[in-house]
Amino acid sequence: MRKKIIFHFIAGLLILIVTPSYANDDDLMIINQLKKMSLIELMDVEIFNPSGSLAARKVQKLNETPAALFVLTQEDIRRAGITSIPEALRMVPGLQVARIHSSQWAINARGLNEQFASKLLVMIDGRTVYSPLRSQVNWDVQGTLIEDIERIEVIRGPGASLWGANAVNGVINIITKSAKDTQGTLITSSFGKGEEQNILGIRHGGKLGEDGHYRVYGKFYEHDSFVNDNWQMKRAGFDMDWAASENDNLSLQAEIYDGSIKLNTSSFTIPAEQINTTNIVSGLHLLSRWQHKMDSGEIILQSYYNRLKRDETYWQSTYNIYDVDFQHRSELSDKHEFLWGLGFRYTDSLINGSNYLTYIPNHRTDNLFSAFVQSEFLITEDLRLVVGSKFEHNDYTGFEVQPTIRMLWNINDKHSMWAAVSRAVRTPARIDEDLQINIIIPNSAKLRILGNPNVNSEELIAYELGYRFNPTKNLLIDASLFYNDYDQLRSTEASFQPFPIPTIFNKFDNEMFGYSYGLELATHWQVTKAWKLIGTYSYLHTNLEVTANSNYTGFEILEHNSPTNQLSLRSLWNITDNLELDAALYYVDELESQKVAEYNRFDLRLGWQANKNLAISLGGRNLFDSEHSEFGGVGTSGSEIYTNEIPRSFYLQLQYQY
Amino acid sequence: MIYYFISFKAFIRKAIGVILLTLLIINTSYARPNIAREYQLKAVFLYNFVYFVRWPPIAYGKNTATFNICILGTDPFGKEVDMAVENETVDKRIVKIIRLKNIFYAKSCQILFVSKSEQNNLDKIYTYLQKYPVLTVSDIHNFAIKGGMIEFYNVGRRVRFYIAPNNAKAVGLRISANLLYIAKLVGYKKNY
Numbered sequence: 001m002r003k004k005i006i007f008h009f010i011a012g013l014l015i016l017i018v019t020p021s022y023a024n025d026d027d028l029m030i031i032n033q034l035k036k037m038s039l040i041e042l043m044d045v046e047i048f049n050p051s052g053s054l055a056a057r058k059v060q061k062l063n064e065t066p067a068a069l070f071v072l073t074q075e076d077i078r079r080a081g082i083t084s085i086p087e088a089l090r091m092v093p094g095l096q097v098a099r100i101h102s103s104q105w106a107i108n109a110r111g112l113n114e115q116f117a118s119k120l121l122v123m124i125d126g127r128t129v130y131s132p133l134r135s136q137v138n139w140d141v142q143g144t145l146i147e148d149i150e151r152i153e154v155i156r157g158p159g160a161s162l163w164g165a166n167a168v169n170g171v172i173n174i175i176t177k178s179a180k181d182t183q184g185t186l187i188t189s190s191f192g193k194g195e196e197q198n199i200l201g202i203r204h205g206g207k208l209g210e211d212g213h214y215r216v217y218g219k220f221y222e223h224d225s226f227v228n229d230n231w232q233m234k235r236a237g238f239d240m241d242w243a244a245s246e247n248d249n250l251s252l253q254a255e256i257y258d259g260s261i262k263l264n265t266s267s268f269t270i271p272a273e274q275i276n277t278t279n280i281v282s283g284l285h286l287l288s289r290w291q292h293k294m295d296s297g298e299i300i301l302q303s304y305y306n307r308l309k310r311d312e313t314y315w316q317s318t319y320n321i322y323d324v325d326f327q328h329r330s331e332l333s334d335k336h337e338f339l340w341g342l343g344f345r346y347t348d349s350l351i352n353g354s355n356y357l358t359y360i361p362n363h364r365t366d367n368l369f370s371a372f373v374q375s376e377f378l379i380t381e382d383l384r385l386v387v388g389s390k391f392e393h394n395d396y397t398g399f400e401v402q403p404t405i406r407m408l409w410n411i412n413d414k415h416s417m418w419a420a421v422s423r424a425v426r427t428p429a430r431i432d433e434d435l436q437i438n439i440i441i442p443n444s445a446k447l448r449i450l451g452n453p454n455v456n457s458e459e460l461i462a463y464e465l466g467y468r469f470n471p472t473k474n475l476l477i478d479a480s481l482f483y484n485d486y487d488q489l490r491s492t493e494a495s496f497q498p499f500p501i502p503t504i505f506n507k508f509d510n511e512m513f514g515y516s517y518g519l520e521l522a523t524h525w526q527v528t529k530a531w532k533l534i535g536t537y538s539y540l541h542t543n544l545e546v547t548a549n550s551n552y553t554g555f556e557i558l559e560h561n562s563p564t565n566q567l568s569l570r571s572l573w574n575i576t577d578n579l580e581l582d583a584a585l586y587y588v589d590e591l592e593s594q595k596v597a598e599y600n601r602f603d604l605r606l607g608w609q610a611n612k613n614l615a616i617s618l619g620g621r622n623l624f625d626s627e628h629s630e631f632g633g634v635g636t637s638g639s640e641i642y643t644n645e646i647p648r649s650f651y652l653q654l655q656y657q658y
Numbered sequence: 659m660i661y662y663f664i665s666f667k668a669f670i671r672k673a674i675g676v677i678l679l680t681l682l683i684i685n686t687s688y689a690r691p692n693i694a695r696e697y698q699l700k701a702v703f704l705y706n707f708v709y710f711v712r713w714p715p716i717a718y719g720k721n722t723a724t725f726n727i728c729i730l731g732t733d734p735f736g737k738e739v740d741m742a743v744e745n746e747t748v749d750k751r752i753v754k755i756i757r758l759k760n761i762f763y764a765k766s767c768q769i770l771f772v773s774k775s776e777q778n779n780l781d782k783i784y785t786y787l788q789k790y791p792v793l794t795v796s797d798i799h800n801f802a803i804k805g806g807m808i809e810f811y812n813v814g815r816r817v818r819f820y821i822a823p824n825n826a827k828a829v830g831l832r833i834s835a836n837l838l839y840i841a842k843l844v845g846y847k848k849n850y
Contacts, residue, residue, distance in 0.1 A: 027698070027737075027738065027741065028741055030694050030695075030698055031698060031701070031702060031738060031741045031742050034694060034698065034699060034702040034742075035702055035705070035742065037702075039703075039706055039710075039836075039837070039840060040840060042699065042702060042703060042706065042817075043816060043817065043818065043840065044816065045694050045699055045816070045817070046694075046815040046816060246813070246816075293813075334799075381777075381778075413732070413775065
């Protein structure tokens with residue numbers, strides 16, 4: 001540790017000495033560059049609109065989006081000193097983010113949070129990272145060069161009409177910068193105590209001929225141990241964009257990674273014991289996208305291959321996903337925009353279990369066919385109507401229809417309102433049908449947990465209402481209300497069989513139902529030119545029940561697994577042109593089921609743009625208390641979850657760019 | 659199906675090695691990123707039009723000191739447009755940015771940018787400006803063909819413009835052929 005610190009320090013000093021210093025005013029620089037160009041050259045300059053959002057499968061402005069959208073920009077991430085994707089999500093209202101280990105999180109939108117939350121769909125550059133094995137997001141393997149993330153778009157509420165199954169409680173789109181925006185060389189390095197211990201990232205971007213750009217990158221990430229745990233990831237990748245013609249754009253990206261994850265987990269025995277294991281993970285993905293612009297619309301054809309291999313204590317799993325997605329957007333008239341698409345996904349998975357846990361069959365291939373249509377009508381100048389639906393056929397439950405109807409009313413310059421009703425489902429994954437767990441209990445009947453081939457999709461009908469208030473250019477207030485009506489949620493039903501061997505069976509079923517409602521508020525306030533405040537508040541109430549013939553008790557745990565109240569306040573202050581002081585305060589209510597007390601978290605960061613090339617930031621997290629627990633205790637299946645307290649942490653980040 | 663790689667770690671190590679090597683070999687010179695925010699670019703365009711349009715002497719009236727670029731309605735540029743004209747002069751006149759709420763102050767402008775917020779007042783704006791040599795620019799859809807002069811539109815991520823030369827001519831403005839050449843002309847022939 002000590003040696004590493006010294007190394008970083010010396011490297012930092014060297015960089016400081018070598019580079020000349022410049023004034024920092026990007027906007028003025030860009031304007032001055034543009035002014036030197038001729039008209040013809042100006043016509044070749046590309047524009048980007050940072051406020052645009054892709055969450056709707058097209059570029060759209062926030063105040064034209066009839067959904068509970070919150071966008072985290074690169075600036076938000078950078079100024080929070082965040083180095084991993086899950087941690088960035090804390091800044092989003094309506095999301096529950098609870099850290100379990102250095103590498104494990106429980107994350108969901110609008111409640112029903114648990115360690116392997118199943119109702120949040122996450123995509124990185126259009127590629128799903130939702131696991132087809134366990135219905136969860138493997139947060140521990142996600143991450144690219146954090147500096148190359150352009151923005152993270154989070155929609156609370158169903159996004160299934162466009163994105164398909166499992167976009168039940170929310171959809172997260174992580175969008176990386178185009179290769180064109182990452183030219184030059186970047187070296188980032190971070191070291192700290194408590195959380196991330198060591199990060200080294202290198203990226204280089206350049207031109208490929210006249211119209212092409214590329215970047216290649218490599219990253220090493222090592223997390224500090226909370227207690228007996230660790231998280232180490234290595235990754236390398238590239239991204240290529242090529243403007244084949246004025247209207248055609250081709251991109252190709254790939255990444256390869258591996259890592260080792262050490263954590264505390266529970267054994268498959270009763271009583272459960274804490275065991276310390278090391279999981280080895282590796283994976284890769286390759287994605288290509290062709291984008292063709294037409295007079296009044298565009299075509300996007302995208303295909304990718306995604307592979308993840310995990311070697312864990314009780315099982316080894318590998319899955320390969322091949323996905324093709326086509327979409328066509330056309331403006332049929334000034335008042336009607338039509339969007340439709342087709343998709344196919346082939347998933348091939350292999351799970352090799354152990355005496356305690358197996359999947360039967362161990363190898364399986366699944367096909368997913370999908371289509372979607374969406375029409376957006378401009379009824380009057382100020383009134384938009386969106387109707388659409390996804391139609392899917394999967395190998396578990398057959399056809400699924402997931403429609404939505406949305407309305408947006410721009411009352412005037414300052415006020416707008418939207419409302420939506422949508423249906424979304426969480427389709428079963430391999431765990432729901434194929435899982436077989438054997439637990440041996442001394443001096444008692446055997447316990448078996450079984451998948452169920454007849455299991456149904458979990459259903460949600462969501463009612464949403466939103467309101468945006470833009471009283472001045474510097475203030476935006478965004479509020480949303482929701483009522484989620486759930487049916488056929490997953491339960492486990494216990495039964496006893498005395499012969500031939502006394503066994504208690506716990507079989508998956510769909511006997512849980514219930515509702516939740518809540519309120520989310522987000523405020524962006526540019527107080528002065530140099531000072532910005534961002535506040536969020538979330539309120540959530542969940543009520544779950546089981547049908548009369550069910551004996552499942554996990555609903556009580558799930559019901560109180562998410563905080564009722566959450567608050568955050570972030571302050572971004574530019575003290576001078578090259579000095580930033582940022583603070584963030586998070587309040588999270590107690591989690592009754594997890595026996596987690598309410599906590600406050602306070603982060604502070606000082607950023608210094610030493611010169612044009614070098615940025616240094618120094619920060620601390622959880623400054624108010626030495627450690628606190630965010631999740632932990634009991635899983636919904638009644639099993640123990642071993643968690644660690646999240647300690648106070650400090651970091652120093654260096655970013656060198658030329 | 660291949661279920662594992664032959665030593666994944668070795669592969670990663672090699673991959674990182676290759677990347678590092680490429681970094682050393684690749685020529686580190688590259689062009690400046692050709693990218694800007696939409697209204698940064700439009701602000702510079704707006705300023706550039708000054709050099710391609712000739713105003714009749716009466717355009718300046720008694721005011722000979724400044725060249726006024728006005729923005730009518732909600733300002734989409736922010737400080738970008740002020741930066742673009744900072745310390746610039748046209749024929750010894752200092753270029754000034756003026757933000758207007760009402761079209762009736764527009765007669766002292768040489769260039770008037772009509773913001774999207776004025777979409778519903780276009781008729782009033784066209785009628786009023788028939789009398790004054792003001793170059794009207796906007797990114798409102800169909801602005802040029804309906805009575806304006808220059809209309810920005812986007813093709814993909816690039817900015818293009820329509821010009822209605824007849825509308826400019828009618829108030830005594832002369833637009834240079836070089837500017838007309840790179841624009842799409844509207845209202846010129848009967849069916850554009």
